[in-house]
Amino acid sequence: MKLIQELNRSIILNMIREYGPISRSEIAERNGISPSTVAAAVTDLMKERFVYEAGTGNSKGGRKPIMLRFSPDNHYILGVSITNSNVTFAEMNMEAIIRRKSISNIDHLDNQMVIPHLLNLLEKFICKCPTDKECKGISVIVPGIVDTSKGIIHLNTNINLKDVRLKEMIEERFKITTWVENDTNAIVLAEKKFGKYNMYNNLLFVTIGEGVGAGIIMNESIFRGGRGDAGEFGHTSIDRDGIRCDCGNIGCLENYVSWSAVHSRIVSLISKGRSTEMADAVQNNIALITPAVFRNAVMKGDSLATDIMTEVADYLSVGIVNLIHLFNPELIIIGGSIGQDNEVLIQKIDSYVRKHALTVFIENLKIYPTTLGEDTELVGAGSILLQDLFLFSLSSDAGIYR
Numbered sequence: 001m002k003l004i005q006e007l008n009r010s011i012i013l014n015m016i017r018e019y020g021p022i023s024r025s026e027i028a029e030r031n032g033i034s035p036s037t038v039a040a041a042v043t044d045l046m047k048e049r050f051v052y053e054a055g056t057g058n059s060k061g062g063r064k065p066i067m068l069r070f071s072p073d074n075h076y077i078l079g080v081s082i083t084n085s086n087v088t089f090a091e092m093n094m095e096a097i098i099r100r101k102s103i104s105n106i107d108h109l110d111n112q113m114v115i116p117h118l119l120n121l122l123e124k125f126i127c128k129c130p131t132d133k134e135c136k137g138i139s140v141i142v143p144g145i146v147d148t149s150k151g152i153i154h155l156n157t158n159i160n161l162k163d164v165r166l167k168e169m170i171e172e173r174f175k176i177t178t179w180v181e182n183d184t185n186a187i188v189l190a191e192k193k194f195g196k197y198n199m200y201n202n203l204l205f206v207t208i209g210e211g212v213g214a215g216i217i218m219n220e221s222i223f224r225g226g227r228g229d230a231g232e233f234g235h236t237s238i239d240r241d242g243i244r245c246d247c248g249n250i251g252c253l254e255n256y257v258s259w260s261a262v263h264s265r266i267v268s269l270i271s272k273g274r275s276t277e278m279a280d281a282v283q284n285n286i287a288l289i290t291p292a293v294f295r296n297a298v299m300k301g302d303s304l305a306t307d308i309m310t311e312v313a314d315y316l317s318v319g320i321v322n323l324i325h326l327f328n329p330e331l332i333i334i335g336g337s338i339g340q341d342n343e344v345l346i347q348k349i350d351s352y353v354r355k356h357a358l359t360v361f362i363e364n365l366k367i368y369p370t371t372l373g374e375d376t377e378l379v380g381a382g383s384i385l386l387q388d389l390f391l392f393s394l395s396s397d398a399g400i401y402r
Contacts, residue, residue: 001266008033009041010304013050014390016042016070017095021054023065042068050094051076072097075134077178078382080122081183082106082142084158084210087118089125094136094389096194096382100128111160119173126174138176139385140166141183141377145229151180154229157246158211179384183207184231185222186380187356187372188215191333193383195371204323205370206233208316208345209291209336212254216327223327234258238318242270256315259291259338266294276304291337298344300325312338313348320349321357328361335370342369 010192028038045051052071056064070093078092079098085107091100104121106114120186122138144156151167170178188205191197205215212234216223224230234254235247242251255261267286270279278297282288297305320332334346350367357365372379 008037009044010390012038012041012044013070016051017043017072017390020069021057021067023057023067027068038279050396054319062311070094075136076130077136077382078122078126078129078138079378079385080118080138080140081115081377081381082140082159083119083183083377084143087121089122090375090378090381091125091129092378092382094386096120096190096379096386098378101378103376106159115164115166115169116159119169122170122174135176135181136389138174139179139181139186139381140170140379141181141186141384142166143183143213145232146180148179148181148185148224153180172306179388181381181384182213182215182231183377183380184213184215185224186215186384187331187335187370187376188217189222189387190291190372190376190380191370192217193387194379197331197333197368197371197377202263202329203331203333204327204329205333205335206316206320207336208257208312208334208339210259212213212258212316214323216329218327233319233323236319238315248257253315254318257312257338258260262291262294262308262312262338263289263402265311266304269304269308274304277302278305287328295314295338295342298342306344309342309344310348313345313352315354316345317349317352321353324353324357324361324365330364330366332365332367333370334367335376340370340374340376 014026016022024038024042025035028035040050049071051068054067054069057067075094077092077094079092081088085105086103087102087106088103090098092098102125103342106117109117142153142156144161145154147154153161153164153166154309155162165176167180184205184207191205192203197203201220207213214231214233216231235245235249235252237249237251238253238256239251242252243255245255266278266289270276270286276297277295277300278289279286281293294305298309339345346367346369353367355363370376370399
């Protein structure tokens with residue numbers, strides 16, 4: 001009975017969050033439960049400062065109903081994004097709006113020091129968090145193979161993380177409930193709940209940056225596969241005679257389109273005498289060329305940048321056609337440090353897909369850019385935690401447990 005009450009309370013809270021201002025009676029009517037059940041849950045939520053009364057609504061006869069609203073700023077959550085080169089921390093309200101963040105570089109660290117360093121940085125960040133507001137949890141996202149139920153990073157080949165029990169480590173040290181999730185799963189959830197694509201029920205998020213991955217929502221649920229490892233798009237083979245990957249496979253997509261591959265190609269072509277405005281932009285210190293510099297050069301029509309982007313698009317499109325044939329999505333979202341705000345890349349992918357994918361799969365398919373901006377990963381981290389806290393479904397209607 002207590003479990004059912006907790007489930008109903010979370011769903012009632014989410015209904016107030018999504019549909020407020022809303023009255024107690026409307027919550028009861030929408031879900032077919034007794035007004036007393038709603039009233040008890042609302043009383044608890046008000047005591048905990050999740051909900052407040054916001055005036056009266058229109059009467060349908062009798063007293064005007066008292067309207068309820070969600071209060072997102074009386075509590076906070078902590079989001080942590082680990083990439084191959086940085087770890088970013090954010091203090092967010094209960095709508096995944098960032099109040100404060102901090103970025104630290106980790107690519108200078110020995111791999112064995114990454115997690116100890118992460119924990120020390122997290123402690124320093126927590127020390128500056130509000131003392132008068134309750135932290136509802138810590139959510140960590142990371143590339144690689146993650147067991148979300150146990151909070152274990154099973155494998156990240158780029159920073160050599162293997163079987164790291166990160167959830168256990170954080171909870172033991174900070175006594176705060178912690179979630180650990182694959183980064184692309186988190187981002188596709190964020191696009192669905194906080195981005196502009198909530199009308200789609202089957203969507204893929206493809207990230208192209210330090211690594212390559214895919215987050216998949218099928219039939220309004222994150223698709224994780226049998227062990228929770230689905231979405232390792234970067235480790236699908238596109239060349240049986242190609243480059244050997246750190247994962248042990250040969251010809252992995254990631255080795256042709258990730259930022260390290262792109263940057264190596266840029267350096268190689270410049271060393272062979274190709275001119276490019278990218279070199280001018282960094283005063284000929286080509287080690288300083290970033291994905292943003294590369295994307296900007298592509299948008300300006302720089303010849304070298306355009307040639308490389310065409311190669312990237314060709315390789316990536318082959319893989320995306322395979323994803324389309326496997327999952328039949330309604331929408332593919334392109335993001336990551338190379339894919340973000342890159343209309344040239346999206347147009348090239350779209351053109352290739354229209355020519356090579358089966359017609360029946362692409363009749364209504366859309367290929368769009370990410371909508372969450374530079375803080376995509378952090379909003380993704382927040383989304384994972386909030387999904388469990390609010391028990392929000394990925395459809396528009398929530399159901400009450402009885």
